[in-house]
Structure formats: C-alpha cells, structure tokens
Amino acid sequence: MTDRDPGAFSRVxxxxxxxxxxxxxxxxxxxxxxxxxxxxxxxxxxxADHAVVLLYHHVSDDTPASTSVTPQRFEAHLDxxxxxxxxxxxxxxxxxxxxxxxxxxxxxxxxxxxDAWVSVHETAAPLLAERGWPxxxxxxxxxxxxxxxxxMSWGQLRELAEAGAVLExxxxxxxxxxxxxxxxSRADWIERVDADLARAVRRLEEETGRRPRAFAYxxxxxxxxxxxxxxxxxxxxxxxxxGAIGPNSDFLALPRFPFATGFDGLDRLERAARSRPLPVxxxxxxxxxxxxxxxxxxxxxxxxxxxxxxDAVACYGASGRALALETLTEGPPxxxxxxxxxxxxxxRNKVNCTAPAADGSGDWFWYAYQWxxxxxx
Numbered sequence: 001m002t003d004r005d006p007g008a009f010s011r012v013x014x015x016x017x018x019x020x021x022x023x024x025x026x027x028x029x030x031x032x033x034x035x036x037x038x039x040x041x042x043x044x045x046x047x048a049d050h051a052v053v054l055l056y057h058h059v060s061d062d063t064p065a066s067t068s069v070t071p072q073r074f075e076a077h078l079d080x081x082x083x084x085x086x087x088x089x090x091x092x093x094x095x096x097x098x099x100x101x102x103x104x105x106x107x108x109x110x111x112x113x114x115d116a117w118v119s120v121h122e123t124a125a126p127l128l129a130e131r132g133w134p135x136x137x138x139x140x141x142x143x144x145x146x147x148x149x150x151x152m153s154w155g156q157l158r159e160l161a162e163a164g165a166v167l168e169x170x171x172x173x174x175x176x177x178x179x180x181x182x183x184x185s186r187a188d189w190i191e192r193v194d195a196d197l198a199r200a201v202r203r204l205e206e207e208t209g210r211r212p213r214a215f216a217y218x219x220x221x222x223x224x225x226x227x228x229x230x231x232x233x234x235x236x237x238x239x240x241x242x243g244a245i246g247p248n249s250d251f252l253a254l255p256r257f258p259f260a261t262g263f264d265g266l267d268r269l270e271r272a273a274r275s276r277p278l279p280v281x282x283x284x285x286x287x288x289x290x291x292x293x294x295x296x297x298x299x300x301x302x303x304x305x306x307x308x309x310x311d312a313v314a315c316y317g318a319s320g321r322a323l324a325l326e327t328l329t330e331g332p333p334x335x336x337x338x339x340x341x342x343x344x345x346x347x348r349n350k351v352n353c354t355a356p357a358a359d360g361s362g363d364w365f366w367y368a369y370q371w372x373x374x375x376x377x
Contacts, residue, residue: 046105046106047103047104047105047106048103048104048105048106048107048108049098049103049104049246049247050098050104050244050245050246050276050277051089051094051098051104051108051109051110051244051245052108052109052110052244052245052257052272052273052275053091053094053109053110053111053112053238053245053254053255053256053257054077054109054110054111054112054256054257054259054269054272054273055112055113055114055238055240055256055257055258055259056069056074056111056112056113056114056120056124056258056259057113057114057115057117057260058117058119058150059071059074059113059117059119059120059123059124060117060119060123063117063119063150065260065261065262066260066261067115067260068260068261069259069260069261069264070261071123071127073261073264074123074124074127075127076266077259077264077266077269078127078128078131078133080266080269080270081109081269081273082131084107084270084273085107086107086108086109086273087105087106087107087108087109088109088110088111088131088133088134089104089105089108089109089110089134090110090134090136090166091110091111091112091134091136091166091214092136092166092213092214092236094108094110094245095214095235095236095245095251095254098245098246098247098249099247099251100247101247107273109273110134110135110136111128111133111134111135111136112135112136112137112138112216112238112256113135113136113137113138114138114170114216114240115138115139115140115143115151115170115174116137116138116139116140116143116144116151116152116157116170117149117150117151117152118150118151118152118156119150120137120152120160121152121156121157121159121160125160125163125165129163134164134165134166135165135166136165136166136167136168136214137157137160137165137166137167137168138168138169138170138214138215138216138238139157139167139168139169139170139200139204140170140171140172140173140174140200140218141169141171141172141199141200141203141204142172142173142174142199143174144157144203145203154207157207157208158207158208161208161210167204167208167210167212168204168212168213168214168215168216169197169200169201169204169212169214169215169216169233169234170200170215170216170218171196171197171200171215171217171218172196172197172199172200172203173196173218174218174219175196175218176218176219176221176376176377177192177193177196177217177218177221177226178217178221178222178223178225178226178291178292178372178376179223179225179226179290179291179292179372180291180292182374182375190229193226193229194229194232197215197229197230197232197233198233200212201233212234213234213235213236214234214235214236214237214238215230215233215234215236215237215238216237216238216239217230217237217238217239217240219240219348219376220239220240220241220258220348220370221348221372221376222237222239222252222253222370223290223291223372224290224291225290225291226291227250227252227253230252231252235251236251236252236254237251237252237253237254238254238255238256239253239254239255239256239370240256240258241255241256241258241350241352241368241370242255242257242258242272242275242352242366242368243255243257243275243277243278243366243367243368244275244276244277244366245277246276246277246279248277248279248281249277255366255368257272257275271364274361274362274363274364275363275364275365275366276307276308276357276363276364276365276366277365277366277367278303278306278308278313278353278354278355278365278366278367279303279304279305279306279365280301280302280303280304280353280367281302281303281304281333282301282302282333283299283300283301283302283369284299284300284301284302285298285299285369285371286298286299286300289371291372292372292373292374292376293371293372293373294373295341295342295344295373296340296341296344296349296371297339297340297341298337298338298339298340298341299337299338299340299351299369300328300335300336300337300338301335301336301338301353301367301369302331302333302334302335303331303333303334303335303336303367304331304332304333304334305331305332305333305334306365307357307358307359307365308355308356308357308358308365309355309356309357309358310330310331310334310355312355312356313325313334313336313353313354313355314353314354314355315336315338315351315352315353315354316351316352316353316354317340317343317349317350317351318343318349318350318351318352319343321343323338323339323340323343323351324338324339325337325338325339326339336353338351338353344371344373345373346373346374346375346376346377347372347373347375347376347377348370348372349370349371349372349373350368350369350370351368351369352366352367352368353366353367353368353369354366354367
C-alpha cells in the first residue's frame with residue numbers, strides 16, 4: 001500500500017457509523033491526519049495545467065430526478081474518485097492557481113452544489129466529512145431567507161461553513177438574469193440585476209461574515225452582458241455546461257459537469273474527470289447576439305494548437321445529434337464552421353465539441369457553447 005489503499009479505505013468506511021453534520025466541527029482534529037495524507041498525496045503527484053469541477057443539486061431519493069442524484073449514486077461517485085486517486089481540492093484554491101497560470105496536482109477536481117438544498121446538509125456533507133474532502137455551496141439567498149422548499153437554514157449553512165465548506169453566491173432571487181425580460185428595458189434590467197447580485201452578497205456577508213468571491217449563474221444562464229455585471233461583485237463565475245478549466249478559460253464563464261438521474265453513471269463521471277479544456281480562442285455565432293436571442297444558424301470556432309487530435313474534433317447538439325462541420329482553415333488556429341440551424345428551442349441550447357487526446361491516454365478535450373432563446377422558463 002502506498003499513501004492509502006483506496007480499497008482498504010472503502011472497507012473502513014463501510015464499517016463506520018454515519019457522521020452527523022452537527023458533529024462535523026468536532027471531527028476536525030480527528031480528520032487532520034486524513035486531510036494531511038490527502039495533501040501529501042496531492043503534492044507528490046505529477047502536475048497538470050487543468051482541473052475539473054463537478055456540479056450537484058439534490059442528493060436525495062425524494063426530489064425531482066432532473067436535479068437529483070441518489071445518496072447511493074453520490075457515494076459511488078466519491079468511492080470512484082478515491083479509488084482512482086483523484087485529488088479533491090478547494091474550488092477557490094484551484095481557480096486562483098489556474099488563473100495565475102500555475103500548475104495544479106494532476107487529477108484535481110472540485111465538488112460544488114447549487115441551491116443550498118437541505119439534502120446537502122443531511123446526506124452529502126457527512127459523506128464528504130468522512131473523507132475530509134472540501135466542497136462549495138452556491139446559495140440563492142432569498143429562498144433561504146423565506147424558507148422556500150427543502151433548503152437549508154442560515155444556521156445549517158453556518159454549520160457547514162464552520163466545518164470547512166465554502167459558501168458562494170447563486171444570486172438572491174434565482175431568477176432569469178441573462179438579459180432583459182419581455183417588455184423590460186435595458187436600464188430596468190441592469191437595475192434589477194445589480195440589486196439582485198448586491199442583495200445576495202450582502203446577505204451572505206451578514207450571515208457568515210465572509211464576502212463571496214464566486215458566483216454560479218441561476219439555471220446556468222449566462223451572457224457576456226450579465227458577466228460584466230457579475231464582475232462588479234465577484235472574481236469568478238461558473239456555468240452548467242461540460243468542460244475542464246485551464247489558464248486560458250474565461251473565468252467569468254467557467255464550465256462544470258452537471259450530474260442528475262440518467263446522467264450520473266460512473267462512465268459519465270469518468271469522462272468528466274478525465275477531460276481537458278479544448279483550447280477554443282474565439283466563438284463566432286451567426287447571426288451574432290448575446291443573452292436571449294433569435295435562432296442560431298452557424299457557429300464558427302477558432303481552436304488553438306494543443307495536445308488533441310485536430311482530425312477528430314466532433315460536435316453534437318444537446319440531443320446527441322452529430323452536427324455537420326466544415327474546416328475553414330487547418331490552422332493553427334483550426335477554424336471550424338458548425339451547422340446548428342434548426343436544433344434550438346426555448347431556453348438553453350448547447351453545442352458540445354470534443355476531441356481525443358493525441359497521447360493515447362483516453363482523455364478527451366471538451367468545449368461547450370450555449371445560447372439562450374426566449375422565453376426563458
């Protein structure tokens with residue numbers, strides 16, 4: 001056995017009692033050795049120029065499947081990450097390091113949860129505490145203030161923060177913020193968004209004593225114009241589309257791999273964890289637009305040179321349909337025109353582009369592009 005045999009670690013966990021979240025602060029000393037081993041192992045591993053962020057919402061059997069993973073599946077994800085030697089790192093630490101152009105431990109991942117659902121407190125946090133693994137919760141503060149739905153209370157959120165979780169902003173209202181609503185002027189939209197973002201920051205500071213540094217777009221709906229408003233309050237912003245993060249990523253539109261029932265198999269987890277950022281330097285939608293917009297007909301991507309197979313880039317619509325590609329220039333940069341006419345609908349629309357790693361490792365390079373069609377609902 002090297003630093004820690006994952007099989008032996010799993011066997012120990014199966015014989016231990018579940019940890020109550022209320023007891024997490026008392027476990028800090030007991031987990032210090034485990035945390036130290038994690039740090040040593042991460043420091044000893046080779047370095048990489050990218051990391052992956054995983055996204056969950058509910059961890060429950062009793063919540064909507066479209067935003068849930070079961071406790072059993074979530075625990076299987078944690079077991080797989082441990083068995084495969086992944087380094088679960090604090091989100092902000094990874095983002096600070098990558099933004100600075102510095103390397104991170106190979107196989108680095110961060111775990112995030114949106115919406116502050118109570119199942120994170122009851123189910124996910126104890127499982128993570130057993131391993132001494134960090135995580136981040138993005139909080140939509142109005143829901144917590146009102147006690148709407150199965151959300152955590154401020155007391156429960158503070159309990160997680162005291163145990164080492166990091167609380168960041170998911171807006172106040174969890175509304176559609178990417179652009180003006182139907183009949184809303186641009187000036188009114190800016191006023192609404194600025195007030196919403198500021199209210200969330202204020203409530204998190206009031207309740208936790210810490211100003212949030214990161215933001216997760218509600219519904220994963222981002223836009224360039226919204227990112228400019230977000231940047232007035234936050235250093236980082238994260239979306240809900242697939243891909244890895246590297247030093248050349250847009251740090252106001254950082255990808256995360258979302259998991260929910262039907263899209264939470266271990267095969268998908270492995271593809272996500274082993275992904276690398278496809279180095280797209282420019283995306284040109286035609287017709288041009290930002291925020292909620294008219295139908296998109298074509299997307300041109302400029303992809304810089306990298307360790308991917310340029311002859312094997314493929315792009316897919318959200319349904320999994322392969323999209324027709326035309327090579328405009330072989331580069332570098334490689335310029336590809338993607339025919340996306342007719343594949344969009346109301347709400348979020350995505351194109352995922354992938355390419356296998358040229359080194360034969362089995363890793364995949366990812367890039368996802370999103371556009372929004374009204375009405376957003």
